[in-house]
Amino acid sequence: MSRAPTSVAACAILLIASACASTAPVSDIQPGQRPALESDEAGFWMAFEEFEDDLRASSLVVRDPALNRYVTGVVCNLAAAYCQDIRVYLIRHPAFNASMGPNGTMQVFTGLMLRAENEAQLAYVLGHEMGHYIRRHTLTRMRDVRNKTDAASVFGLAGAMVGVPMSGAISSGIAYASISAFGRDQEREADAIGFQMFRKAGYDPTQAARIWELLTAEAEAGDWPSPPPLFASHPPTLERRETLAGLAEEASDAPSSAYEERYQNTILQFRFDWLREDLRTRNFSGSEHLYDRLVEAGHGRGETLFFKGEIYRLRDDEGDDEKAVEAYTLAIAERDAPPEVFRSLAFVEWSRGRRAEARQAFERYLEFAPSADDRLMIEFHIEELS
């Protein structure tokens, strides 16, 4: 076969391919707007609706009505016009993360809720995610994926002509969307829109830069080299913090609030579970940094100090027994220490050879939690220690 007809074929395919997905800029989505049924966008919506159906019946979702009302309230406070279009799902997961589907499915991880100091910090992240929705970033991204893979396979075809085998496997576009992140420019846009809404709603503008500061410090203290998910694709943190701090300065004249008490009171009853999930990640240094910050902030000190002790009990490095006992002792001095603190203290004292102290702590555990489900085991230990 001569070369000319094959290159004609390749060009023809390239022409068809480039016509497949529009590269024209898209306009903002309007409140209540749905894509036309024939459009590629409607396909993405449909796929995410199916995903949302799965999510709705999934165990990952935190269903407490009051907490859900609160977070949805923040969304509506940021953009009343889009309030009906966005559905918030609180996801039980210890990572600091939030995400937005093209059809208005917003996922907010409990790891984010645990780390935010106040409503303003939560609102800034929610506003950012809404920025992705309003700007229809998923659509742009999916079209981009399509154009790039089309082009790649045409180049692959060129390779095939000179004898390089090509892979013809079919993969799922939605899977691509899930693993590829928004681009940096999209993140900047979402930040700009989010910040505007956040500011208009009367939140303290300095809180946007503040949450990035907190995260940077925690990531630097952590055990793992990989950044938290929300960092992975975003503009460099320093740039972002500076931009946000600059925006905050321009906006500093209007009255604003961070709503710390309101926020902390709302999440108080959930923190125990969230801390426990965080501890299970075994990122001990990161958790230690986080818990120290939470103890200093002063909300739920007793339970936070208990979990700080748990870090040392589980890590069990040189000197950790002493650190654990110190944290448990501080926890016990607070009103909100959970009964489990005595049980943990008992085990640590036991492993240090302080049998009388261990026994006493076990007894106090049963005193505070008389119907504990491990009562038989603890009574057995008390006997062992007698």
Next chain:
Amino acid sequence: MLGTMRGALRGVVLASLALGMAACTQTKSFVHDQVPARPDGSVEVLLLEPDIELSEISVGGIAFPKADWTERGRSNVNAALVQIMEQKDARLIYYEPPADAPPEHPYNQILKLHEAVGSEILNHKYSNNSFLTLPTKKDKFDWTLGPEVQQLREVYAADYALFVYFRDSFATGGRVAMMVVVGALTGVAIPGGFQVGYASLVDLDSGDILWFNVLFSEVGDLRDAGSAAEATEDLLDQLPL
């Protein structure tokens, strides 16, 4: 967060593709070792949210879901189901999921157990990975959801539950050109669109999976009413009703 069942099904499809075994339409069904006699007269069949999606294969070989095709496909399959059931003197009843129910809801648990059982069936009866074959299921087909499914029987007054799943995809013009050119140049066939489906019938008294079928086709088109009727008939082939 895709269902385990869909994941297992994808594995089966990829295995079929790798073996190049599906040039036309193929089905492989299993019938329970002990199927009780069908009640006389008309029976009621509860249709559990058919899961049907149509997509378009881009030049780069990526499947992009298409909402309008899907809508047409769903309505075609539904029409075909109604007709097939009529011929069997069976009436379709449509399941309505409880609104905003948590996973703990008993109906949700039944559906999720069916998904788990379905993925075991796909792994152990359809996969060509011999590591997954269970000696305790050799020459046997006796999977069940258990008599707890009677809750659905009572609420819907149905004798059976039917699960239907279809994925259908079509190559764009560019992809077709690509397939032709690559085929001509290298002799290697690269995949275009294909159709895959499964269905299962559950006895709402015992909970037994009475029948299970998987379909794979490179020729079907659920967008077309006639072709969708054919595909649905193939999918329900040997249905013990």
Next chain:
Amino acid sequence: MVQSWRRLLAVLLVVALAGCVAGGYTLVEPGRTQIDEEFSISSNMAWSQRAFGERHVWTINGAGLEAIWFYAGIEDGDALIAQIDEDEDVPRFDADMRPNEVMELVVDSIGLIGAVNVEGTGLRPAEFGSVKGYRFELTLQTKEGLIKRGLAVGTIQEDRLQLIVYLAADLHYYDKYVDEVERIFASVEMI
């Protein structure tokens, strides 16, 4: 969601690798069966058995429906699950562990392989064959939302953990095999 996708791929990879190394399922006839050189148990039913190193899984209808996991002679520093992400360590067994820490090890390990709302409850002293041990109950949900329940018995002898964990779908399957599982627990003989 980037993290979870990466994790999913890692899990698939681990499963694929484990499949290559471990070999397929074999039939265990009713009667007494030895689990490595550690202990033996006796069953009334036929089970499909597959081994991954010192881990063995027994099932009849598929491990996603009901499974008995045998951990025979787990040594200090060993994990119950494969490490799926090089950046994230998995919980490991320590020969000094107390019963509650063994329960935490099981709960945390199950939580790391994709289950949610994992809880260990009812920890109490119990026999492990002829030696002293303990048992506890488990509840969890798969990510898709299927509720599972479980039972575990364990002991540490000569710095090695011997552990049997039963996990099954709460709907129908748990009750179907729990008597057989209790018989297996009661039949343990140390080697």
